[in-house]
Amino acid sequence: MSDIDLGSILGSCTNPGDRYARLLNPRFYKLLRALGFDRTFVRGEGPWLFDEAGDRYLDAIAGYAAITIGRNHPVLIDALHQALDSGLPSLVQFEANPLAGALAERLLETTGRGGDRVYFTNSGTEGVEAAIKFARASTGRSRLIHCTRGFHGLTLGALSLNGNPGLREGFGPLLADVREIPFGDREALAAALAEEPTAAFIIESVQGKTLAVAENEWLQEVERLCREHGTLLIADEVQTGLGRTGAILGTDHAGIRPDIVVLSKALSGGMVPVGAVIARDSILEDVFASMARSHVHSSTFKENVLAMVAGIASLSILREERLEQRAEELGALLRTRLETVAAETGCIRAVRGRGLMLGIELDVERMAGSIKLPVIGRHRSTLVAQAVVRHLLIEHRILALSTSAESATIKFTPALVIEHEQIEQLAAAVHQTLERLDGTTLGADIHGLAGLTRGIIGG
Numbered sequence: 539m540s541d542i543d544l545g546s547i548l549g550s551c552t553n554p555g556d557r558y559a560r561l562l563n564p565r566f567y568k569l570l571r572a573l574g575f576d577r578t579f580v581r582g583e584g585p586w587l588f589d590e591a592g593d594r595y596l597d598a599i600a601g602y603a604a605i606t607i608g609r610n611h612p613v614l615i616d617a618l619h620q621a622l623d624s625g626l627p628s629l630v631q632f633e634a635n636p637l638a639g640a641l642a643e644r645l646l647e648t649t650g651r652g653g654d655r656v657y658f659t660n661s662g663t664e665g666v667e668a669a670i671k672f673a674r675a676s677t678g679r680s681r682l683i684h685c686t687r688g689f690h691g692l693t694l695g696a697l698s699l700n701g702n703p704g705l706r707e708g709f710g711p712l713l714a715d716v717r718e719i720p721f722g723d724r725e726a727l728a729a730a731l732a733e734e735p736t737a738a739f740i741i742e743s744v745q746g747k748t749l750a751v752a753e754n755e756w757l758q759e760v761e762r763l764c765r766e767h768g769t770l771l772i773a774d775e776v777q778t779g780l781g782r783t784g785a786i787l788g789t790d791h792a793g794i795r796p797d798i799v800v801l802s803k804a805l806s807g808g809m810v811p812v813g814a815v816i817a818r819d820s821i822l823e824d825v826f827a828s829m830a831r832s833h834v835h836s837s838t839f840k841e842n843v844l845a846m847v848a849g850i851a852s853l854s855i856l857r858e859e860r861l862e863q864r865a866e867e868l869g870a871l872l873r874t875r876l877e878t879v880a881a882e883t884g885c886i887r888a889v890r891g892r893g894l895m896l897g898i899e900l901d902v903e904r905m906a907g908s909i910k911l912p913v914i915g916r917h918r919s920t921l922v923a924q925a926v927v928r929h930l931l932i933e934h935r936i937l938a939l940s941t942s943a944e945s946a947t948i949k950f951t952p953a954l955v956i957e958h959e960q961i962e963q964l965a966a967a968v969h970q971t972l973e974r975l976d977g978t979t980l981g982a983d984i985h986g987l988a989g990l991t992r993g994i995i996g997g
């Protein structure tokens with residue numbers, strides 16, 4: 539009955555990679571090839587990906603940490619089928635969308651943010667843009683503060699708050715009224731807040747790029763300082779939110795209550811883009827201040843049926859399967875195992891992160907002392923990390939991510955439904971990779987990758 543046959547669409551091209559390169563992004567395809575990621579995955583299930591040959595891969599990238607409930611979770615798939623079969627109209631726009639109300643209710647309950655209100659978005663960066671506008675409208679101030687190495691998305695407002703110069707380069711001028719402070723620096727924040735009235739300070743409780751964890755005491759002090767100065771605290775929980783760090787929100791570990799919380803990734807179930815901004819009631823009162831301004835911030839696809847249903851199903855799975863507890867327990871196990879690898883190989887400078895958002899920073903200086911690494915200038919650290927990522931993929935069928943252009947950091951954010959056994963598999967693969975990589979193998983890989991100048995973005 540259907541004119542669209544997905545099987546034949548997928549099978550219609552003998553070399554889909556070349557077509558992608560030709561029509562979308564040749565340099566990205568070149569990067570994929572260099573890293574060994576030029577393979578086609580045809581199926582996903584839980585924490586696994588399967589390629590055309592039927593080989594199984596443990597996915598510790600998990601859609602830049604968006605996939606917490608595992609791929610193709612049956613509850614999510616069933617809910618989406620129900621939505622598709624329901625005949626419900628999407629995008630009526632001028633309606634009090636019942637699914638949006640239902641998701642907002644569940645979201646506030648799950649996050650313990652009763653009394654707040656919700657604004658839905660289609661992505662994380664869009665949530666950050668909304669948060670910037672909401673903070674400005676509510677405080678009547680324009681200035682924003684963010685942290686070095688912070689990542690909040692790549693649209694122009696969010697990019698202005700990005701603490702990674704390589705990602706900002708070439709896209710200016712960005713928002714002018716912005717100040718950067720070192721992550722975790724109380725004095726710098728106090729001084730920056732005292733300098734000038736500031737609309738908002740935006741933080742990640744665990745930085746996605748560096749895996750640095752905000753100390754509880756620092757976060758408590760941040761909350762206090764922001765209150766003292768009338769500055770709104772925006773928690774960017776796009777990555778840390780909804781279970782990833784071992785709590786529902788990453789900022790819950792510190793017992794603080796940010797004025798605005800931005801969520802996305804996990805809310806989607808990894809299937810339908812969706813994000814949410816949770817804000818104190820009074821903030822959204824200031825933004826949507828009259829009937830004339832009641833939709834002064836909006837977008838066409840927000841609150842669409844599939845997104846709302848994906849959100850409802852994802853929250854239900856999170857609660858039913860107590861995924862934040864799994865993240866805490868399995869994250870503790872992975873950390874212990876990685877610390878053992880660090881002690882036994884001497885190749886790891888630090889294990890960082892929280893819950894199932896963990897990273898290792900390779901000790902490139904030390905590795906260079908025991909094996910012969912090629913001299914390739916300032917990108918050497920990143921290239922060593924990329925070579926290890928490549929080795930994990932090719933030899934161990936594990937997908938991991940090198941996150942930073944400045945350091946040799948490798949990041950693991952598997953689905954929270956991962957099992958003990960797979961944590962052991964991941965740690966053993968890292969151990970073997972670091973132990974057995976001799977100068978020749980690593981050196982050859984690094985030379986092969988030397989055309990690359992940056993780590994993969996996102997994540």
Ligand SMILES: Cc1ncc(COP(=O)(O)O)c(C=O)c1O
Nearest residue numbers: 661662663690691746776777997
């Ligand atoms: C903390 C954080 N904020 C914002 C974003 C941007 O989200 P999106 O990629 O959905 O625009 C990301 C994406 O990785 C993120 O990790």
